[in-house]
Amino acid sequence: MTAKQIIGGWILGAALTAAAAAMAAAKDTPMPVSEAAVLDGRLVRNLSEFGFFANARAQVPNVDVTAYRLNTPLYSDGAEKLRFLYLPAGTVAAAQGEGLLSLPVGAALIKTFAFGAGDQRRLIETRVLLHRADGWTALPYRWNDQQTEAVLAVAGARIAVVTPQGQEISYRIPNKNQCKECHGLNGEVVPIGPKARNLSHDWLGGMIAAGKLDAMPDHAAQLPLWEAQAQASPKAAARAYLDVNCAHCHQPGATASNSGLDLRWEQHDRQALGIGKRPVAAGRGSGGHLFDIVPGKPEESILVHRMNNLDPGVAMPELGKSTIDDEGVIVVERWIEGL
């Protein structure tokens, strides 16, 4: 299957979902999304108070809520991730080159994590990012066993799940502060995912057609589609992976800024990317290796060692996963081998 077919299939799926939502809206006329819940300063207790979904159990979005996917996603123990953007009626997102779409105050990003397929699908948590007047607020919601409601879990939680690979793990719902560890940049909370370079051209076009995006973002390169990364260059696949999985912390002004490692897609300085760079505060995370990346030698590269490890204090990323992303490791190894 080519990348184009995949995109096409996915877009069709999204369209059907939207149609289903519209039908649901017509039949049941659900309440619109609660602008008050998004905007006011409360720690909203129940996910349902926002009204992001016409059918939350089925993850059918409400009016003004649009599903999206990312070309290269963050690895989260193989969880199925359902992403939505809420734009209040009449508001428009603004393109900013290849970077994050500029979203108006009142907007929200919603991401649900689920394990299991078909009837067995179990919603675990839904994380929301709310664009309030004083900035973005990140809140984690934990689904109940009956799958009827998700309740704010400010302190996070641990839940037993079985991954698609059959591993039984203690899945971690991050606490409210941990949301900020990844979403913090220069002292503020910011979205990470919806950067133009990681969204499909078709989706962006659809948003423009719907009057929800001001213009097609002007940028050169798109991150490769993860499921089609075999067709991408090793460099593009690996750099996209590192951008999405690591760079939210490993960039200036973010949680791991003091490491001096900068894994953003737009970074081209070899030292900043870790090539021939000595670790700063890695401790036993170094695994006895001398450099973050040794060209041609993934087995001697600290970066690979830490991706390949589950021990807290060694494992990278520090948050958001409890298993090793074998595919990700292979992609990064292939790139380092060719350096």
Added chain:
Amino acid sequence: MTKMNAACVPALLLALVAQPAWAKVTEIVAGVGAEERLQEALILAEPGDEIVLGAGRFDLSDGLSLDVDSVTVRGAGMDASVLDFTDQQGAGEGLLVTSDFVTLRDFALENPKGDGIKSKGADAIVYHRIRVTWTNGPDAGNGAYGIYPVESTGVLIDGAKVSGASDAGIYVGQSRAITIRNSIAEANVAGIEIENSRDALVEGNVVTRNTGGILVFDLPDLPVMGGGNVILRNNLVVANDEPNFAPPGNIVAGVRRGTGILVMANDGVLVEGNILSDNPTAHVMVVAYTQAYDDERYNPYPRNVVVRENMFGRGGDDPQLEGKEGLLAAFGGALPPVMWDGLAEGETGLTVVPGVAGWSLNLPAVGKGFDGAQPAPLAVPAPTYSFAADSVGAPAELEARLNR
């Protein structure tokens, strides 16, 4: 998270004084559900609040974090309230602080999988009578840093106790306006380390059984560079003889067992009034950065390092150095207390007061290891560089918080 320079500190400190009158105290009792109750309290705290840990052990499966300004976390004592991370499953440290004007006091962390307490971009922070212990003793599998403030302005560490860190027990990096005092660093690779930081006072500490006692480093390729204006005064630096157990790859893995005080690069370091004894490689070692680098901003030489009067006991008698036997024979069985690599920009490198004995490797070039060493007794001028005592250390307001 606010980035600020030293000049901003007084203004922000005033903001602290204006605490809301309704500051509340939340007590967390050890036992069932304590982890969730504690983390929830840390998140829901308002500026000015105090979170009080009861006596007992708190079993923690994940790292804790605090991101609210002007919060105090207070335990019942460093041996009474213990946050136990022996079964930690996630996060890179035991407690992460990312807010300003925080006070941490009178509790302990044991066996965090990564670092103990990390405070990043957390200005005006106080660590008072905090203990971080890896209970199995020196082990490469222990976490890296015990107490770890980084990218912060205004750090006061008083009465702390750290042992077992596989990097540095107390590590302050990329920060300024720092005081570390009255603390005990024992059986770590580095006892106390000041890295890429300015205006630091290290005073009245007991530093023993580490591989290296007190390290003052300035390293290339970091966001904050230009370390210096550091005073090491009246410390007891004794029997730092632990074999290096740092995982290779880390800069401290190169520290030689038996180093008392080690200065690498930096501009302006004063070593004065310390008692140094039973440090078998060198009581005081002053060296240029030893490795290759590619960073135009970086100066690898130590500048204006001043060794004044200190009390030097037995030492230098079992150095972990190439050519040990020949060196010991040449110097009459023990190396003199101050060891220099001989690398400097002009005369600005190392100066010592009359009566301080030393030796120099007289190395010809930076970054070439010991190649070309021509050891000889130290011959450097007497100090002319002066240090202003009030230019180092944490702001006075932090001190005032100790008595609250």
